[in-house]
Amino acid sequence: MIMPMRFDLDEFIRKLTDAGVPQRQAEAHAAALADVLEANPVATKADLVLLKAEILAEVQQMFDALYRRINRMFAVMMLLHLITLAKLFWPA
Known part of the structure; x- marks a missing residue:
């Protein structure tokens, strides 16, 4: 407050x-x-503690979203890699 x-x-x-x-x-x-x-x-000390908690929560949300995006990109990269390997070793 x-x-x-x-x-x-x-x-x-x-x-x-x-x-x-x-x-x-x-x-x-x-x-x-x-x-x-x-x-x-x-601002009181309680104001700063609350602000810190809000900022940390927001940073955690951003980190989680980034982590999910990186995982999706990794999955796509692995799929493309498997397709490339399949085309190289199992020609149609």
């Missing part, structure tokens, strides 16, 4: 003011950062 990132506004403001930023400016920075973090949600 994608969630907005949360952070401690008061702690952020305190760190800015401790570094010499005026209180009003620190509050404005904190409010702006809170708006950005709220508007741009981040």
Whole structure:
């Protein structure tokens, strides 16, 4: 589930003011950062695990389809080889 990132506004403001930023400016920075973090949600670890599972399932499906296609091509190649051998050794 994608969630907005949360952070401690008061702690952020305190760190800015401790570094010499005026209180009003620190509050404005904190409010702006809170708006950005709220508007741009981040993926959680569970989101990434789910995405990984979906990608792996899709890759497995593609691999299975490729494997079936290669097997069909091999069967056709063997059949053509047998026909060629039959024509060489058992002429009509």
